[in-house]
Amino acid sequence: MIRWANSAEIPKILQITKACAHSMIERGILQWNESYPNQEQFAEDIRRNELYVYIYNEEVIGCIVITSLKDSEYEPIQWLTSELEHYYIHRLAVHPDHQGKGYARKLMDFAERKGREDGVASIRLDTFSKNPRNQHFYKQRGYLKVGHIFLPNQSEYPFYCFELPLINEPGKSSP
Template sequence: MIKKVLSKDVEEIYALTKSCAKHLIENDIFQWNEHYPSLEVLKRDIELQQLYKLEIDNVIAGIIVLTEIEDVEYKNVKWLTENNNNLYIHRLAVHPNFQGKGYAKQLMDFAENFAKKNSYNSVRLDTFSQNLRNLKFYKNRNYKQLESIYFPKQSKFPFYCFELVLNA
C-alpha cells in the first residue's frame, strides 16, 4: 500500500535512502552521497506532506516525492508544457533488499495516476545521466529526455530532465 509518510517514519526513511546511496556507490553510480538526500530534506518533504511510502509487511520498501514545487535548478529547462500545473517527482527510491520486484514501477504508476486524477499537465523529473537503469526505466514509460542540469554536491556528471505530457 502507498500512503503519505508520517513524521514518525523519518528515521526509517533516512536509513532507506542511506542504504540506496551505498548500493548505488557500490555499483559505481555516484548519484546519491553523504550530502543527498539529507535528513533535513526528508523532514521538509514530510512537513509539506509530499513524501509517500510503499510498505511491504509493515516495512518501508520504497519512497517517492510528489510536489508542485519547481526546484531552482529547473528554471531554465525548456519543458514540453507550460510552467503551471505540473507534478514533479523526486527521491524515488526502493531499498536494495526490495529491488527487482516491480516496486519502482508501482510507485511511478501511483505518481502518474495521481497526476492524471488531479489534472496535472505533465509529470517532470530528473535522473542521473550515469544511471543507465533509470534512463531505460523512464524512457520505457514514455518520458521524453530533455536538457541536462547539474547538482555539484552530488556529481560532476549531469542529471537529465524528463517529462511525460498528460494534458497538453
C-alpha cells in the same frame, strides 16, 4: 500500500536511501552522497505532505516525493508543456533488498495516476546521467528527455531531465 509518510518513519527512510546510495556506489554510480538525501529534506517533504512511502508486510520499503514546487535548477530547461501546474518527482527509492520486484514501477504508477486525477499537465523529474538503469526505466514509461542540469552538491556529472505530458495542450500535438 502507498500512503503519506510520517515523521516517525524518517529514520527508516534514511536507512533505505543510504542502502540505495551504497548499492549505487558499488556499481560506480556516484549519485547520492552524505549530504543528499538528508533528514531535513524528508522532514520538509512531510511538512508539505509530499512524501509517500510504500508499505510491504507492514514495513516501509520505499519512498517517493511528489511535489508541485519547481526547483530553480529547472529554470533553463525547455519543457514539453507550458508552465501550467506540474508534478516533480524527487527521492524515489526502494530498498535494494526489494528492488527488481516492481515496487518503483508501482510508486511511479501512483504518482502518474495522482497527476492525472489532479489534472496536472505533466510529471517532470531528473535522473543521473551515469545511471543508465534509471534512464531506461523512465524511457520505458514514456518519459522524454528534455535537457540536463547540474547539481554540484551531488555530482560533477549532469542530471538528465525527463517529462511525461499528461494532457494535450491546445495547439500542440501529443508526443
